[in-house]
Amino acid sequence: MDVKIVDVAMIAGVSPATVSRVLNHTSKVSARTRDKVMRAIEELGYHPNAAAKNLRSQRTMTIGVIVPDINNSYFAEIIKGIENIAYAQHYKIIICDTQNQKEREAEYLNLLLDRTIDGAIILTPLVEDQELIELADKGYRLGVVGKYVKHDQVPCIYTDNVKFSQEVVQHLVDQGHRDIVFLSGYADAVDSYERLEGYLKALRSHHIPFRPELVENGNFNEQGGYEAMKRLFEKRLSFTAVYAANDEMALGVYQACAEYGMRIPDQLAVVGVDNNRISRYIQPTLSSVDQPKYTMGAILAEKLIDMMNHNEFAHQRVFRIDSTLLIRESSAYQRKS
Amino acid sequence: MDVKIVDVAMIAGVSPATVSRVLNHTSKVSARTRDKVMRAIEELGYHPNAAAKNLRSQRTMTIGVIVPDINNSYFAEIIKGIENIAYAQHYKIIICDTQNQKEREAEYLNLLLDRTIDGAIILTPLVEDQELIELADKGYRLGVVGKYVKHDQVPCIYTDNVKFSQEVVQHLVDQGHRDIVFLSGYADAVDSYERLEGYLKALRSHHIPFRPELVENGNFNEQGGYEAMKRLFEKRLSFTAVYAANDEMALGVYQACAEYGMRIPDQLAVVGVDNNRISRYIQPTLSSVDQPKYTMGAILAEKLIDMMNHNEFAHQRVFRIDSTLLIRESSAYQRKS
DNA sequence: CTGATTTATGAAATCGATTTCACATTTGGG
DNA sequence: CCCAAATGTGAAATCGATTTCATAAATCAG
Numbered sequence: 001m002d003v004k005i006v007d008v009a010m011i012a013g014v015s016p017a018t019v020s021r022v023l024n025h026t027s028k029v030s031a032r033t034r035d036k037v038m039r040a041i042e043e044l045g046y047h048p049n050a051a052a053k054n055l056r057s058q059r060t061m062t063i064g065v066i067v068p069d070i071n072n073s074y075f076a077e078i079i080k081g082i083e084n085i086a087y088a089q090h091y092k093i094i095i096c097d098t099q100n101q102k103e104r105e106a107e108y109l110n111l112l113l114d115r116t117i118d119g120a121i122i123l124t125p126l127v128e129d130q131e132l133i134e135l136a137d138k139g140y141r142l143g144v145v146g147k148y149v150k151h152d153q154v155p156c157i158y159t160d161n162v163k164f165s166q167e168v169v170q171h172l173v174d175q176g177h178r179d180i181v182f183l184s185g186y187a188d189a190v191d192s193y194e195r196l197e198g199y200l201k202a203l204r205s206h207h208i209p210f211r212p213e214l215v216e217n218g219n220f221n222e223q224g225g226y227e228a229m230k231r232l233f234e235k236r237l238s239f240t241a242v243y244a245a246n247d248e249m250a251l252g253v254y255q256a257c258a259e260y261g262m263r264i265p266d267q268l269a270v271v272g273v274d275n276n277r278i279s280r281y282i283q284p285t286l287s288s289v290d291q292p293k294y295t296m297g298a299i300l301a302e303k304l305i306d307m308m309n310h311n312e313f314a315h316q317r318v319f320r321i322d323s324t325l326l327i328r329e330s331s332a333y334q335r336k337s
Numbered sequence: 338m339d340v341k342i343v344d345v346a347m348i349a350g351v352s353p354a355t356v357s358r359v360l361n362h363t364s365k366v367s368a369r370t371r372d373k374v375m376r377a378i379e380e381l382g383y384h385p386n387a388a389a390k391n392l393r394s395q396r397t398m399t400i401g402v403i404v405p406d407i408n409n410s411y412f413a414e415i416i417k418g419i420e421n422i423a424y425a426q427h428y429k430i431i432i433c434d435t436q437n438q439k440e441r442e443a444e445y446l447n448l449l450l451d452r453t454i455d456g457a458i459i460l461t462p463l464v465e466d467q468e469l470i471e472l473a474d475k476g477y478r479l480g481v482v483g484k485y486v487k488h489d490q491v492p493c494i495y496t497d498n499v500k501f502s503q504e505v506v507q508h509l510v511d512q513g514h515r516d517i518v519f520l521s522g523y524a525d526a527v528d529s530y531e532r533l534e535g536y537l538k539a540l541r542s543h544h545i546p547f548r549p550e551l552v553e554n555g556n557f558n559e560q561g562g563y564e565a566m567k568r569l570f571e572k573r574l575s576f577t578a579v580y581a582a583n584d585e586m587a588l589g590v591y592q593a594c595a596e597y598g599m600r601i602p603d604q605l606a607v608v609g610v611d612n613n614r615i616s617r618y619i620q621p622t623l624s625s626v627d628q629p630k631y632t633m634g635a636i637l638a639e640k641l642i643d644m645m646n647h648n649e650f651a652h653q654r655v656f657r658i659d660s661t662l663l664i665r666e667s668s669a670y671q672r673k674s
Numbered sequence: 675c676t677g678a679t680t681t682a683t684g685a686a687a688t689c690g691a692t693t694t695c696a697c698a699t700t701t702g703g704g
Numbered sequence: 705c706c707c708a709a710a711t712g713t714g715a716a717a718t719c720g721a722t723t724t725c726a727t728a729a730a731t732c733a734g
Contacts, residue, residue, distance in 0.1 A: 004690060016714090017715080021713085027712085030711085047450040049689085051690080052689070053451075055386070055690080057692065071414060077408060087441075093432070094431045097417065116387040277615065342720065355682085389722085392691085393688070679731080687722105689721090697712105698714105701708100701710070702707105703706105703707095
């Protein structure tokens with residue numbers, strides 16, 4: 001049914017090899033034959049079969065992007081960055097949404113093994129580093145956004161969680177807060193424990209004693225943040241500020257505050273992370289840490305593609321990117337001490 | 338370097354054909370040989386090469402999803418619906434973000450022609466129906482979300498733009514408005530002109546004369562909505578309500594209102610479409626038309642996969658889904674007449 | 675126990691491109 | 705004007721699976 005390379009060759013009066021050469025510019029072809037071939041291709045509406053091409057050339061020009069949740073502007077922005085670079089370099093991307101399930105992530109990594117994709121970019125991986133390292137050891141190409149992975153063939157890009165968490169706490173302390181809640185995501189995520197670490201460091205440097213009861217887990221989503229906050233209110237603990245490990249949970253904090261009649265920011269200051277689009281629209285506007293998402297995606301894609309094309313590894317492969325604390329209304333109230 | 342089916346066959350002491358049979362359950366294999374084969378596969382860590390498989394079997398078990406902008410929760414939700422169905426049916430999906438460029442959309446449709454994908458789902462296509470129809474005529478499998486396409490091999494699902502637009506206008510009229518702005522997206526998008534059509538119909542049925550100067554184009558994004566609104570304010574036209582063809586543009590309206598000191602909803606009522614997540618968080622909360630996005634994606638994927646699997650076309654292929662007008666604060670102010 | 679049927683397996687063809695190798699034809703240097 | 709190098713092209717091998725066809729072995733009916 002479909003038209004194949006031999007059909008084109010037949011019409012053009014040349015061999016399939018020559019047609020291939022014309023299409024791939026892989027060796028010199030005289031202007032006359034190139035012409036004949038192009039005309040034949042046009043006439044027949046020929047499109048090279050991708051599977052055959054992939055099989056013979058041992059590459060698919062496809063990158064898999066493994067993401068916990070595409071309906072989250074943080075990831076969507078990163079993907080945009082990846083997609084634009086990939087498109088420019090004639091790579092396709094397969095987006096794999098794991099819906100935050102570790103086993104789906106593992107399953108999608110199999111696309112590397114069966115050679116459906118030439119390489120994979122993983123956004124904040126759920127699987128253990130060890131697994132990624134083993135893949136890289138076997139020569140599979142992968143890159144990581146949002147986490148540092150120790151393997152000299154794995155490019156990665158991330159923001160320094162510890163550092164910006166310290167900045168957040170510093171800011172809250174400057175505003176006169178000492179009793180600061182930390183809302184964490186799932187415990188085994190880097191983003192959780194590193195942000196916690198920064199929080200603890202900052203407390204220490206201000207000689208503020210750590211109160212473990214002020215740390216709660218909100219699973220990185222709005223519902224979780226809401227419930228965590230409710231638990232804190234119910235325990236009647238004293239605190240004047242909340243540092244939520246992402247904006248989603250901060251939204252849950254807003255909701256709980258509305259329910260319990262707490263005013264933001266004068267009764268409770270709130271800071272989140274991700275600079276989710278909503279944080280600019282909600283009332284009061286939400287202070288948040290902004291990461292250059294698009295750029296992160298673009299840089300990593302660039303690097304990975306570079307490695308895949310030249311089959312060598314890059315001079316620089318670890319990128320630690322600076323993030324910016326955006327101070328908005330939710331933390332702009334200065335407490336008298 | 339990689340382990341191939343012959344290697345497995347060698348170790349298991351059988352022929353490649355038998356290994357293939359074990360893997361694909363394509364004909365009876367004795368328990369003993371199945372065992373040997375499975376052990377060999379395990380031992381060698383064998384993964385069938387996708388390209389070879391695709392080439393021989395003439396299918397890739399992959400669906401392309403072509404979308405104007407993944408960083409838009411409307412599309413992201415639809416994709417979620419598609420992804421979940423696809424995953425359950427062992428299909429992979431390739432997400433292609435066209436960034437609203439017609440030529441990219443066309444380029445991505447080539448994935449059908451070169452057999453990279455078995456079928457495509459297009460979310461609110463930019464290309465002409467004619468092009469899609471031609472593809473379908475040639476036997477390529479495709480489905481459409483957000484638009485009706487007249488071809489008995491193309492399943493499609495959409496909400497009735499004309500109908501819900503009439504509802505929106507009806508609601509605004511009920512609130513005492515007669516001078517209602519319509520903010521359109523790009524003119525050649527179905528969603529634009531059908532929503533305009535509903536707007537016009539509603540006006541007619543209320544014997545409200547149509548004022549062409551109250552129709553502006555905002556390109557479906559926030560910036561466009563903002564600029565369109567500014568133009569209207571600058572012209573000093575009289576109006577008391579805005580129907581924006583999507584929520585993004587409605588956000589632009591909010592921005593313009595803030596700048597021009599217009600209060601929503603008492604000086605200006607606003608209604609949008611899509612029930613973007615932000616519409617619940619912004620102040621005042623934004624009235625909007627909600628479409629069952631996830632479900633739309635899921636139904637269409639189900640249908641398309643069904644057609645691909647059984648290679649026959651479905652009994653029902655056109656789905657017109659009901660949408661719901663959610664009335665929130667931005668249009669809840671009753672004008673005295 | 676014999677011939678017919680079923681079951682389990684292997685050899686070889688096949689999917690549709692790319693690439694190697696060989697060879698004929700030009701081109702160019704002296 | 706002749707031989708060496710460069711250029712352009714085709715035949716055939718190849719990528720790694722699936723599938724057809726043939727056949728040996730096992731089962732069954734009478």
